[in-house]
Amino acid sequence: MTFCRLAGLCCLALLLTGCSGNWGWYVVDPTVPAGLNNLKFLLSGLYYTLLLSFTAIVISIVLGLAVALPGLSSNRALRRFNRVYVELVRAVPILVLILWVYYGLPQMTGLTITVFWAGVIALALSDSAFEAEIFRAGIQSIDKGQYEAAHSISLSYTDTMVYVILPQAVRRILPALGNQLVYMLKMSSLVSVIGMQELTRKANELVVVEYRPLEIYTVLVLEYLVLILLVSAGVRWLERKLQSDQRG
Amino acid sequence: MITVENISKKFGDFHALKSVSLEVLTGEKVVVCGPSGSGKSTLIRCINGLERHDDGLIEVAGHKLTHTNASLRAVRSSVGMVFQQFNLFPHLTVKQNLTLGPLRTRKLSQSDADKLAMSYLERVRIPEQADKYPRQLSGGQQQRVAIARSLCMEPQIMLFDEPTSALDPEMINEVLDVMSELAGSGMTMICVTHEMGFAKRVADTMVFMDHGEIVEKAPPEQFFSNPGTERCRDFLSKILAH
Numbered sequence: 260m261t262f263c264r265l266a267g268l269c270c271l272a273l274l275l276t277g278c279s280g281n282w283g284w285y286v287v288d289p290t291v292p293a294g295l296n297n298l299k300f301l302l303s304g305l306y307y308t309l310l311l312s313f314t315a316i317v318i319s320i321v322l323g324l325a326v327a328l329p330g331l332s333s334n335r336a337l338r339r340f341n342r343v344y345v346e347l348v349r350a351v352p353i354l355v356l357i358l359w360v361y362y363g364l365p366q367m368t369g370l371t372i373t374v375f376w377a378g379v380i381a382l383a384l385s386d387s388a389f390e391a392e393i394f395r396a397g398i399q400s401i402d403k404g405q406y407e408a409a410h411s412i413s414l415s416y417t418d419t420m421v422y423v424i425l426p427q428a429v430r431r432i433l434p435a436l437g438n439q440l441v442y443m444l445k446m447s448s449l450v451s452v453i454g455m456q457e458l459t460r461k462a463n464e465l466v467v468v469e470y471r472p473l474e475i476y477t478v479l480v481l482e483y484l485v486l487i488l489l490v491s492a493g494v495r496w497l498e499r500k501l502q503s504d505q506r507g
Numbered sequence: 508m509i510t511v512e513n514i515s516k517k518f519g520d521f522h523a524l525k526s527v528s529l530e531v532l533t534g535e536k537v538v539v540c541g542p543s544g545s546g547k548s549t550l551i552r553c554i555n556g557l558e559r560h561d562d563g564l565i566e567v568a569g570h571k572l573t574h575t576n577a578s579l580r581a582v583r584s585s586v587g588m589v590f591q592q593f594n595l596f597p598h599l600t601v602k603q604n605l606t607l608g609p610l611r612t613r614k615l616s617q618s619d620a621d622k623l624a625m626s627y628l629e630r631v632r633i634p635e636q637a638d639k640y641p642r643q644l645s646g647g648q649q650q651r652v653a654i655a656r657s658l659c660m661e662p663q664i665m666l667f668d669e670p671t672s673a674l675d676p677e678m679i680n681e682v683l684d685v686m687s688e689l690a691g692s693g694m695t696m697i698c699v700t701h702e703m704g705f706a707k708r709v710a711d712t713m714v715f716m717d718h719g720e721i722v723e724k725a726p727p728e729q730f731f732s733n734p735g736t737e738r739c740r741d742f743l744s745k746i747l748a749h
Contacts, residue, residue, distance in 0.1 A: 404594035405596065407557050407594060408590065408653075410579075410583065411557070411583060411586075411657065412583075413583045413660065414611055414612060415611075422607055423596055426598045427597065
């Protein structure tokens with residue numbers, strides 16, 4: 260709840276400074292029709308910010324796990340694949356990857372890629388290298404005895420992973436996965452450069468019309484702030500729930 | 508039931524097992540003792556393929572152990588193992604710990620697996636703990652759950668790797684009681700343990716290991732009253748002194 264209070268204080272401080280003369284809150288004043296319309300316009304980007312981020316995080320988690328598992332293999336070629344993937348993908352700036360996927364990939368493959376899917380692919384690819392490292396660390400932190408116990412009751416590799424190792428690893432890496440989700444929500448703003456109609460793009464478009472960047476970008480900051488505080492609270496709730504599961 | 512012929516195992520430069528041979532008959536109870544680092548744990552871990560032996564032959568319940576998946580599965584399906592640190596699955600309830608193997612590898616239905624789990628929990632005398640998580644149980648209770656988990660796979664052979672070494676003294680007996688009862692039921696068992704009272708009561712054969720070799724192998728009466736080697740006499744005098 261301290262976070263809610265903090266957010267409230269921020270809003271109050273901004274509103275108070277707004278009274279000092281240089282601010283023109285009328286652009287987003289919900290009590291006048293024009294302001295209300297502008298606010299609605301800004302908030303209409305929320306749908307794509309959420310859809311983009313959540314689609315990308317799901318894909319990047321699956322991809323990250325698929326890259327992490329070869330990294331834990333006893334086979335040297337598989338481990339090498341993991342290293343090369345992580346190092347390469349991690350080295351490309353996310354904005355560059357977005358541009359490359361949107362403008363470059365269709366030319367290379369002949370496929371048409373929509374703005375949305377270009378954004379999802381770029382965000383998911385970029386994040387998957389980090390997810391892979393998180394999964395690897397999480398899986399490696401599980402005691403060897405757990406594998407031995409699983410072997411001793413004849414579980415297959417897949418069953419050992421699905422029923423014994425991953426459920427424990429995921430509980431341990433949940434805070435790190437939560438961080439990645441927050442990171443993803445913020446990075447999704449970059450997809451505005453290729454025309455994705457998410458929060459940042461909407462703000463940019465409104466600024467061009469209204470010439471009030473201070474107020475509009477302040478609202479944008481608050482939008483991300485509230486969104487991310489809500490997501491963080493959700494992740495912490497999930498952590499607590501899973502922990503209490505283990506204690507019964 | 509178990510044939511071990513001239514197996515060797517090295518960890519880097521350390522020779523954990525030096526050409527060890529051991530024959531265990533159906534229903535036989537073998538207790539293995541010896542100083543730490545003598546290779547006793549390595550020996551039983553080789554028998555169910557948790558360690559890969561470098562040399563020699565292991566045959567368990569008619570299956571030759573070769574470290575192919577098929578061979579490992581065949582051997583492990585007839586061998587249960589209990590570990591010093593219990594190694595229960597902490598994210599699953601006691602009952603789920605017991606039913607996981609039967610559900611996934613023996614393909615039992617949920618209700619059959621539940622029935623099986625409850626019958627073995629009763630056998631280790633903690634049916635009332637079925638829905639708790641491992642960490643809510645005492646060490647002795649956890650080890651009994653681990654024994655029940657192995658038994659749910661209905662093995663022909665049980666291996667015990669120092670099952671009471673991580674327990675508080677007052678909990679050792681409840682685990683030994685369960686093991687004694689299991690021995691009475693005719694299970695083939697190999698136990699690595701320093702509990703000599705238990706060994707005297709239960710063992711058909713005592714094995715003493717030192718420096719990766721079986722130094723002495725004898726029935727318990729002879730083993731305890733008249734050990735044949737200096738090293739064994741020395742070891743016994745140390746652990747039986749008080």
